[in-house]
Amino acid sequence: MADFKKLYSKSALGNYLFAQKGVKQHCITFTGTAALTDLALSDEDSGSTVFLNGTGAASTITLPAQDAGLEFDFVCTADSGNHVIVIAGLFDGFVLDAGAVTDLADATQSITLVGSAIKIGDRFKIVSNGTKWIVSGSFLTDGAVTAQDA
DSSP: OOOOOHHEEEESSSSOOOOEETOOOEEEEEEEEEOOEEEEEOOTTOOOOOEEEEESSSSSEEEEOOOOOOOEEEEEEEEEOOOEEEEEEEEEEEEEETTTEEEEEEEEEEEEEEGGGTTTTTTEEEEOOSSSSSEEEEEESTSEEEEEEO
């Protein structure tokens, strides 16, 4: 059994707080190139931050099979070129791009990150509820994300 004092700390008010200082999240860096255009994520990658460093070619990100609780954070760490990134799956949720809402309706089958509209600092999160990927995020540029229905 884990040592209670290592897992929790006591606040000035006497409340026990989960002590998670210094825990580093797993990170995956993806820079699409002409030779490496795709990224396949697995359920073991769940909880990871995926850094999108721009792409040198059109790219596809493949998500693992649906399982409740799987989640991925995507952060754009560079302005993208003119290439798109497609993520397939069954999606729901919405993202904000330039203050406007892009609704990923219940039947959305894939989302596309539109190459030249992706800017450093854009980010989104995908979480599985077991049947769909729920998406939320924000993008600087209008039209940075498009949704495709079946």
